[in-house]
Amino acid sequence: MHPCTLEGSPFGLSKVRQASSDALDALLQSIWSNVDVDVVVEGRLWDFFHHYTMLGSDRLKELGIGTIVPLESHYEEERGVENTVVFVVQPVVSQVYLVARRIGQYMIKRKTRLQCFIFHTGQWNIMCNTVLKQENIAEKVDMVVKPFHLGFIPLDTDLLTMGRDTLLRECYIGGNKSGLMDIAIAIQLLQQVVGEIGHIFYKGNLAKGVWKALTQLHTQHGSAPPASSKKQRIDCMILLDRKLDYFSPLSTPLTFEGLLEELLEFKDGVVQVDANLLDDSVPVNQNKAPLSLSNDDIIFQKCRDIHIQALGPFLHSEVTILEAEHDTLLKSMHGDNVTMAAMSELPGQVKAHLHQQVSLNQHIHLSESIQQVTNSKSFRRKWLLERAIMEREQRLGDIELLIWKHAPLFTILRLLCLHSLVNDGIPFELYYHLKTQIMQFYGYEYLHSFDNLEQIGLLSVHGASPPQNILNLFEAVGHYDENVIHPDDAAYVSGGFRPLLIKLVEAAIGPKRWESIGDLLNQLPGPSATFSNSEIEDKPKKFKKILVVVIGGISFMEIAALRFLGQKKKCSFLIASNTIGSGKNFLEPILEIVYIGLDDDDIK
Structure with a gap:
């Protein structure tokens, strides 16, 4: 690796x-x-x-x-x-x-x-x-x-993580919020390198907890030094609570990188691939081997955030480019009018060309593996069911049918949580009926899993007040006619749903900051505030470098949407969180399984 x-x-x-x-x-x-x-x-x-x-x-x-x-x-x-x-x-x-x-x-x-x-x-x-x-x-x-x-661990040129997968469970279920101080320490250590960040926005209870911890650290140890140069300076920091948008990590992404995680268990910059795709250093008897993917790979850098339907045409165009480059290199090697300077550069050009060829073959293989699943009827049915749920159609019967078919449990829980969030809960009788069905089909050891999902806010029973359509308020759904080849909206990352944090970040870096969405902010849980450090001079009118910190984990769908927003607004985002993951990787650390009939040592 x-x-x-x-x-x-x-x-x-x-x-x-x-x-x-x-x-x-x-x-x-x-x-x-x-x-x-x-x-x-x-x-x-x-x-x-x-x-x-x-x-x-x-x-x-x-x-x-x-x-x-x-x-x-x-x-x-x-x-x-x-x-x-x-x-x-x-x-x-x-x-x-x-x-x-x-x-x-x-x-x-x-x-x-x-x-x-x-x-x-x-x-x-x-x-x-x-x-x-x-x-x-x-x-x-x-x-x-x-x-x-x-502190934060650099995973890529614009991506920071901490590998703290269980933070949400620790805060909401264990009552242990020391992880918020850990994030504050990580931010403080980052500021020791990049300089003090002049503008701070936060929204949500956990985000406020991080800000308070950061203020405490500044009181005890003093402020971070200013940036050594304007090029290095980060203009603002936006702290966001995962609870503001549980929809995104529960939704199926349709970008290349998001589907790598969803279908091929891409994690921490590594995906397991067929050993034949790699060099001879892999042992003969080993079928799978780790492949590192990051912005160091030029092809991956170009295609990591594009829609799966655009992936095929992109890779085809890259093949055409490489073929033309191959012909040019052959002419240079066998031509009569080649200068000595050009000849001296050929070995490096050939090496780079061969590396690109190997990388392209790897991505074609990964693309074929992904499209084999995304083109299946089961995947399309699941995506259409998600889409219907996001449009507030009542689909609890479809979820029950999946239980009877013994679909993967994480698929069931994912859809059930999404249905609950969109409709502000599930009717009492239906909720306990589905809960009983799941325990009968999958085992009573998942009883505590429901308690955990309820405490974190992913599952709930209908309240007395009518459900609030937060997705429509944020204009987050309904973008199904978006051109996924040449997108003009961040909703392309899921085929129609725009992550809520995009609206919050876009407003924060706009001319009126969060004043422009004051009413919308009040519809989301938790307090919000903005701060500006008066000691920092030369305040930028436009934020060009922004640190976005999501407390509770961020998904590759949201990362792709932020990168898209950065290209559109001509700014750069540094994305940080305690962990990165969606779907199963988001739910698994939250659940608590009590294994029936096993000794304590067997569980551990």
Whole structure:
């Protein structure tokens, strides 16, 4: 896997990666040990390891690092462990429990005490301490707990994440809002690199929580330094709560990148493909291999946000261009009037051409895999059902029919939540009837899943007041005649639905800011406010670089819509969130499954 090089990023994100890499280097350097140190990295942070660190094998050897393994990997008892081990984790109870269990495995046959360091990427809380205390870790090892100021992880030239998939569940179900402080710390660390952001907008309760935490950090540690240059400066920051628009992560995207996630499990910049599409470094007996996709890939950069119907014509045009380029290179190699300077450039041109050819073949293969599904009757029926639900047609009977057909549970829950959101709830009798049907068909272990969906606000029962048509107020639906080949509206990303955050962001960067949509803002849940830092001079009349932070996760559909808006308004968006995902990836961290008849150890 190859992380994005971040070259050409208008936000200088390579400096963000360098800062997090330096922070990890400093922590590892602070450990004194006369033997090799084992480093164990929590699963999500392991997935992002090369996105936030630039430590090479030589530097790791200098630091005395023996092995680096994921926390969830199988412990090889016969290999043992030296006297010092470092855990790099998110301060989440489930991860701290895994750390405690791993330490217990280390200590089974040891007669000497082990020195353990826990580097945590967010706010260490009392619940994490409770786990360590219950497992009697202090009696087994000498333990040191230190913060690792990781902040946002650059995933692409305009995309930041934290890998904090369970934030919504922590805030709304667990009552633990320490994750909001973690996002505020990430913003503060980002400002240390790009300079203080002069204008701030926020909407929603979680967004306000992040702003309050950010204000607290500024009071304690002072404001961030100003941008070193105007080119590096971010003009404004827009903090938005995921609860403002649950429709987008539940809707089916129709862009190439969105469908890669939806159908081929594209995540963290990596998709699993046929091993034959990659080079000879893949083992012979391996059928699938990871393929990294980012703006480093010129073809992917061009097609990642286009509609699936436009993908075929685009790839065909790229084939034509490459064929013409191939003919030009052949003439240059065999021509009589070729200069020495041109000959010296040929090897590099041929190498780049071959790389483009391989990349194009990979994208054609991915396109064929996706279109095989999108052209199927089942996919079209599901999309048409979503469209009908968004138009407020009563389709609970169709959802029940899918239950009887034993359709994938996440498809059922996705449609049910969408129906509930559009209609401000489901009638009492029908809701409990469908709930009973789902538990009978899929298992009673999903009983708590409904409680979680209700607490987060994805499912509800009809209230006494008439339902409010928020989608029509925001003019978010009905754009089904949009030209998807040459779109003029961000609704092309789903074939007719425009994500609500586009309206909020477009108004924020407009001449009247949020004053122009004051009535609409009041229709959405949670408080809103705008702030301007008077200490920053030369305030721009037009925002050219905007940081959009969505608390609770953002979908590739919304990312594509923001990029489209940036092209239309001639501005650049830096998009950040605690996690990236929609559909199953959005719902899965929210659900809670209680496995009937299994012991606690079997579940964990």
